[in-house]
Amino acid sequence: MRKRTKATSIDIAHRAGVSQATVSRVLRGSPLVNAETRRRVEEAVRALNYKVDRHASSLRTQRSGTLALLLFEEPTPDHAHINPFFLSILGSVTRACARHGQDLLVSFQQLSDDWHADYEDSMKADGLILLGYGDYRLYRDKLDALVAQGTRFVRWGAVQPDQPGISIGCDNAHGGRLVGEHLAALGRRRVAFLGSASRGYPEFLDRYRGCEAALQVAGLALDPALQVDADSSEEAGYTAAMALVERGQPFDAVFAASDLIAIGAIRALAEKGLRVPEDVAVVGFDDIPTARFTNPSLTTVVQDTARAGELLVETLLKLVKGEAAESVTLPAQLVVRRSSGAAAG
Template identity: 65%
Template structure:
C-alpha cells in the first residue's frame, strides 16, 4: 500500500507534468498558480497521501511551528506526582496552541539542568512557555539570561515590576484579599496563613500581602505566629498545621496558600479531632479538580487556566513576531464551598 519512501513534491511534479516548485506553490495556495493545474496537483497529492516534510520546510523557513512547554518541577516532589493545577494548565495550553495551529512539545525539566536554550536554539521550537519553578530568586536570574539571549518566552507566574521577560499571572493579591474578607465575613477572627511568605515564593507572598492588608483594613492585627511556612504539597501542609497546633496557637480559620496545602491541613485537623468548618474554616488557592471532592468541599480561589493559556500562547506568538508584549494579570475568583461556611 505504501511505497518505499514517502511521496515527495518531485513525485507529484512528475505525475502532474509540472516542475517541483509549481507543486510547492500550488500546495501552499499561491495565487499565481493556474486553477486547473492546482486542482490536478491537489488531486495527485491526495492520491499519494502526500504530506509536506516539516523538517524540510522548517529548515527552509527557519522556524518550527512548534512551541515548547518547559515544566519545572521541584525536585523535592514525589516523582509520580504532578501538581494538579499545572495539569489543568497543560490541558488548556494544548488547546490554545491547537487553535493557533502550533504544536506543543512538552518537557519536564529538572531545575538544576541547563534548560534555558536548548529548544529554541536547536530550532525545535519557536518559543518557550515556562511553567513552575522552585525558588523564584534563583529562577529570575535564568530569566535574565533568556532575555539577554533573545529567546522568545513567556511564563506563568506572578507579575512583578521590573521583572525580566513577559509573565502572565493571576491577581494573587486580590485573591488573597477576597478570601480573607470572606473568612472575616464568616465571623473568623484568628485566621492563620499557611504557606511561605517570602520573596522566594512571590505568588504566596502576594497572597499573604492580600491577607495582611485585609486584616489590617478590618482593624485586626497581623500576628506573626499565625503564619507558618509551607510549600505546595499535602505533606507540607500537614506538617505546618501540626506545628501550629502543637505550639498551642489559637486559630479558627486557615487560609492555605494552595489547595494541596489545604488538603494536607484538613488531614492534620481531622487527625487532631478538629472539625471543618465548625471548629476551623479552611480555604485554599488554585481550585484544582480535587477541591470539589474533599470532605468537606474546599473553598478556594479560582484561576482561569483557559484564559491564562490563551493569553500565554498569544503573547508568545506576538513575541515571536517581534511585536511588543506586556505582562498581564488575570482576575482571581472565589469559589466558595463548604469548608468555610459557618452554618
C-alpha cells in the same frame, strides 16, 4: 514491519503534472495559484497521503512551528506529583497550540538544570513557555540569561515591575483579598496562613499580603505566628498544619496558599480532632478538579486556566513574530464551598 516510503512534493508534482515549486505554493496557501491547478495538486496530495516534511520546511524557512513548554518541579522529585493546576494550564496550552497550528514540545526540568540555552539554539522551538513553582531567586538568573541571549519566552507567574521578560499571571493579591474578606465576614478572627510567604515565592507572598490587607480593613491581623512555610503539595500542607497545631496558638481559619496544601491541611486537622469548618474554616487557592470533592468540599480561588494557556501561546507567538507584547494579570474569583463554613453547597 513494513518499510514506509514517504511521498515527497516531487511525487505530487509528477502526479499533478506541475512543477515541485507549484506544489509547495499550493501547500503554503499561496494566492498566486490557478484554481484548477490547485485542485489537481490537492487531489494528488490526498491520493498519496502526502504531508509536508517538517524538517525540510523548517530548515528552509528558519521557523520550526513548534513551541516548547518547560515545566519546573523544583521541590518534589516525585514525578507523580505534578500540581494539577499546572496540568490544567498544560492542557489549555496544548489546545491553544493546536488552534495556532503550533506543535508543543514538553519537558519537565529541575530549576537547577541547564535548560536556559538549548531549545531555541537548536531550532527545536521558536520560543519557550515556562511554568512551575519554585524559588524565584534561583529562577531569576536564568531568566536574565534568556533575555541576554534574545531567547523568546513567556512565563506563567507573578507579574512584577522589575522582572526579566514577560509574564502572564493571576491577580494573586486580589485573590488573597477575597479570601481575607470572606473569612472576616464569616466572623473568623485568627487566620493562619500555610505556604511560603517570602520573596522566593512571589505568588504566595501576594496571596498572603492580599489577605492581610483585607483582614486589616476588618480590624484583624494576619499573625506571623500563624504562618507556616509549605511548598505546593498535600504532603507539605499536612506537615505544615501539624506544625501549626503543635505551636499551640489558637486559630479559627486556615488560608492555604494552594489547594494541595489545603487538602493536606484538612487531613492533618481531622487527625488532630479539629472539625472543618466548625472549628477551623479552610480556604485554598487554584480550584483544582478535586476541590469540589474533598470532604468537606473546598472553598477556594479560581484562576482562569483556559484563558491563561491561550494568552501564554498568543503572547509568545507575538514575540516570535517580532511584535510587541506585554505582561498580563488575570482576574481571580472566589468559589464558596463548605470548608469555610458559609451557607453554601
